[in-house]
Amino acid sequence: MRTGPAEGELGRRCIGGDELADEDEKAEKLAIVLFSGTLDRLYSATLLASGAAAMGKQVDLFLTFWGLAAFRKDQDKMGLPVSSDYGQEGARLAGQIADKQVPPWFETLAAAREIGDIRIHACPMSMDVMDISKDDLEDVVDDVIGVASFVELAGQGQVLFI
Numbered sequence: 001m002r003t004g005p006a007e008g009e010l011g012r013r014c015i016g017g018d019e020l021a022d023e024d025e026k027a028e029k030l031a032i033v034l035f036s037g038t039l040d041r042l043y044s045a046t047l048l049a050s051g052a053a054a055m056g057k058q059v060d061l062f063l064t065f066w067g068l069a070a071f072r073k074d075q076d077k078m079g080l081p082v083s084s085d086y087g088q089e090g091a092r093l094a095g096q097i098a099d100k101q102v103p104p105w106f107e108t109l110a111a112a113r114e115i116g117d118i119r120i121h122a123c124p125m126s127m128d129v130m131d132i133s134k135d136d137l138e139d140v141v142d143d144v145i146g147v148a149s150f151v152e153l154a155g156q157g158q159v160l161f162i
Contacts, residue, residue: 029157030059031150036162037066038083039094039105045162046105046112053116058157062150063141064123067162069130071122071138077106110140121145121153 030052034045045067049059063071070080078098082090112118122137122144134144145153 028057029155030057031062031154031157031159032059033062033064033150033159033161034067035064036083037068037070037080039078039080039097040083040086041162042067042070042080042105043097043102043108045160046109048160048162049118050108050112050116053112053118056116059116059118060150060153061118061120062123062145062147063120064126065130068122068126068132068137071120071141072132072136073138074136078104106138106140113140119143119153121150123147123150 030048032045032049034041036042045061049061052059069075070077082094084090086093109118120141122132122134122141124144124146127133127144134141
């Protein structure tokens with residue numbers, strides 16, 4: 001059973017520190033480092049972010065390298081390759097996504113941002129290496145922050161690397 005603010009603080013002190021505060025923060029945050037720009041991984045990151053946001057979690061996506069490139073305005077969002085992990089099955093997976101009319105990953109992410117707290121951050125080092133400016137990126141990208149700032153935002157929350 002959850003307690004009110006005063007009782008919660010007393011409980012934290014009684015068990016010896018901020019262990020409950022750390023657990024509360026873990027439960028409330030999801031941080032995703034999105035380094036891959038393949039269709040399957042973009043869908044995975046989008047679905048995880050959407051589900052977490054629907055559950056009331058704060059979600060931070062940190063876009064780096066090919067994950068960042070997928071958010072370029074001039075990028076065909078559904079024309080991206082499927083991970084080579086799928087081998088010859090990759091083409092079949094892409095075909096099934098189209099045949100079953102799965103909503104595009106980018107539209108799913110935009111819709112999730114309307115119902116939950118999802119923030120999208122671009123990595124400045126990746127932007128520099130890949131010659132990408134903030135103006136080149138889709139408007140859903142909230143800001144450009146370094147890795148130290150992202151780690152600080154992640155706090156004690158869950159961190160996924162996709």
